[in-house]
Amino acid sequence: MKLEKYIRDIKDFPKPGIVFKDITPLLASAEAMQETTRQLLKTIPRNIDKVVGIEARGFFFGTLLAEHLNAGFVPIRKPGKLPYQTYDETYALEYGTDTLTMHIDAIQKDERVLIHDDVLATGGTAQAVAKLVEKAGGNVVMFSFLIELEFLNGKDKLKGYPISSLIKY
Ligand code: AMP
Numbered sequence: 001m002k003l004e005k006y007i008r009d010i011k012d013f014p015k016p017g018i019v020f021k022d023i024t025p026l027l028a029s030a031e032a033m034q035e036t037t038r039q040l041l042k043t044i045p046r047n048i049d050k051v052v053g054i055e056a057r058g059f060f061f062g063t064l065l066a067e068h069l070n071a072g073f074v075p076i077r078k079p080g081k082l083p084y085q086t087y088d089e090t091y092a093l094e095y096g097t098d099t100l101t102m103h104i105d106a107i108q109k110d111e112r113v114l115i116h117d118d119v120l121a122t123g124g125t126a127q128a129v130a131k132l133v134e135k136a137g138g139n140v141v142m143f144s145f146l147i148e149l150e151f152l153n154g155k156d157k158l159k160g161y162p163i164s165s166l167i168k169y
Contacts, residue, residue, distance in 0.1 A: 043164035049111040058117035074106040091128040109137035123154030
């Protein structure tokens with residue numbers, strides 16, 4: 001099954017010059033969802049304690065992977081969304097900064113963590129999430145992405161970590 005067929009390009013969304021990779025056609029197909037989960041699982045080592053999913057599109061397959069891996073799930077959210085105490089990490093965007101947060105008790109020391117998101121673009125988001133996991137004492141075992149935009153060289157920010165991505169552009 002060609003998963004690319006289920007990814008829709010939306011030009012100039014959310015702003016001019018960006019080609020947005022829309023995964024909603026993939027989510028809408030039972031077969032494509034199942035195949036994506038199977039293919040993602042093939043690349044992931046076992047004995048993962050926590051799957052960390054990045055708001056919001058990292059939640060879809062993040063929770064499915066956690067179930068299959070018999071792991072817990074941890075949501076990474078924008079500021080002001082998580083109700084308990086958080087670790088915060090601020091990172092640079094093209095213009096300005098952004099902040100991500102994680103509950104301080106979401107990950108225990110030395111837990112084995114898989115970080116999942118839909119798209120690896122410049123890598124800033126994923127790098128900030130790794131810092132959150134490491135602040136809590138967790139070990140980042142792997143990054144797992146559905147899509148990697150190779151021309152943005154996101155891998156450069158994630159040096160030293162294993163990375164798997166199913167679809168590369
Ligand atoms: P980055 O920090 O540049 O790697 O951006 C990654 C985050 O932005 C992920 O959470 C993606 O969901 C989102 N993102 C960045 N570029 C795109 C794109 N072209 N299509 C869809 N999502 C994107």
